[in-house]
Amino acid sequence: MEKKETLKSDNLGFEAKLFLTADKLRGSMDASEYKHVALGLVFLKYISDAFNTVFEKLQADEYADEEDAEEYLAERTFWVPKEARWSHLQANAKQPTIGKLVDDAMLAIEKSNDRRISLSKL
Numbered sequence: 383m384e385k386k387e388t389l390k391s392d393n394l395g396f397e398a399k400l401f402l403t404a405d406k407l408r409g410s411m412d413a414s415e416y417k418h419v420a421l422g423l424v425f426l427k428y429i430s431d432a433f434n435t436v437f438e439k440l441q442a443d444e445y446a447d448e449e450d451a452e453e454y455l456a457e458r459t460f461w462v463p464k465e466a467r468w469s470h471l472q473a474n475a476k477q478p479t480i481g482k483l484v485d486d487a488m489l490a491i492e493k494s495n496d497r498r499i500s501l502s503k504l
Contacts, residue, residue: 426487429460430468455498466490 408416436459440448447453451461464470466487474483 422488423484426466426471426484426491427468429491430462430466432459433462433467435459451494460491460498461494463490463494466494 404416404420408419411419433454436454436457437448439457440446440453454461465483471480471483471487474480477483
């Protein structure tokens, strides 16, 4: 029983920390507007994580080129240009231009995956 209670309290601590972080990120922005920002960041992180999984797999393959966008198309994964990768955004997170960097990252992903996006509309 004690273990379950500990897990519950650990989750509550995590959730409280998560909400405090979200409030800090949101700042003076209206909550209804903030959801678009938060969902965009979640999407960007998800795409980046999926990309990194394939990137590491391709790095381990001596015949693959981890910087070839076609390799990712074959793996059914979005190609993420260097300037749009989460690691790049994370390294620049404290810059005053981070909003523009995130917007540019989204545009770069869209542009780099134009073919994939066009095919998904068929």
